[in-house]
Amino acid sequence: QAVSDPAPFAVPAGAQLLVSIHLPGPVEAAPVHAHALRTSWISPPGSGDRTADTGAKAFTGTLKTWPFLTGVDVSSPSPRSARGSGTGAVVTLGDSITDGVGSTADADNRWPDVLSRRLLGADRPPVQSVLNHGISANRIVTDRYLGDGVSRITGGVSAQNRLERDVLSQPGVRTVVVFEGINDLRAGTSPEEVAAGLRAVAERARA
Known part of the structure; x- marks a missing residue:
């Protein structure tokens, strides 16, 4: 990197x-x-x-x-400015729905884009940036990429295994919205395992 x-x-x-x-x-x-x-x-x-x-x-x-x-890191306005009081960034952690599959190309109509526009237009809370970390075919429990070198599988490692990289280590992040689990269920992972994975992400995010 x-x-x-x-x-x-x-x-x-x-x-x-x-x-x-x-x-x-x-x-x-x-x-x-x-x-x-x-x-x-x-x-x-x-x-x-x-x-x-x-x-x-x-x-x-x-x-x-x-x-x-x-990714691109962008510095926010000074905390002393009227619209930059340091509410931090929001990460949307998800799969193809968050990635925007099915939305109009070249139009920025993924749901994180809509969220970003709503936050920009709101008086309270002040301006928050939105980081879209959706990966199509991603899962909450199991890895799609097994770390075996070059691969055509683009679903990445599980949300639990990429939480540090994509959320916790991102500068200024204070909020994470998780939208995962559908691909796990389709692949045969039990609802109990999916729920446990979501709880694990929530616990680490709050730590």
Whole structure:
């Protein structure tokens, strides 16, 4: 995992953020978010480093996934500002429903997007950012990815096993909304095991 240097510029609430990545050579395997529901644009192989381009001319291909980039940290307003009194971020931890599968592509109509817009428009509580950590096919009890190297299974490890990475270690998080368990039941996990997994997540989140 690599982290870039800070980039000092303002990002308006709810704005689209464009991140350009240059790959100097072929890549045989990459981390990927399978259901981005956002179109990404790519330049042809061998066209050079286009990360400084501000126009669209060089980007002739498209992707419907998000490769490589796993997140962007954004500093919130000062606690002294009228709309930045430090209520913290909200993480939505879920499966394909949270990921947005079935919602309109390129429209930001996943339910966490709707939640974000409602929070931005509310006077109380003050502005809260929403981190969508939904992964399609994810489960609360069992892992889809078994840690055996390169895999085409994109459902990831269970919500319990990714809780530290995706929730507890995220800066500024004070609230987590969990929407998991459907895929476990479909895979044959008992309701009792699913309930126990949800309780375990709740206990760790409150600790």
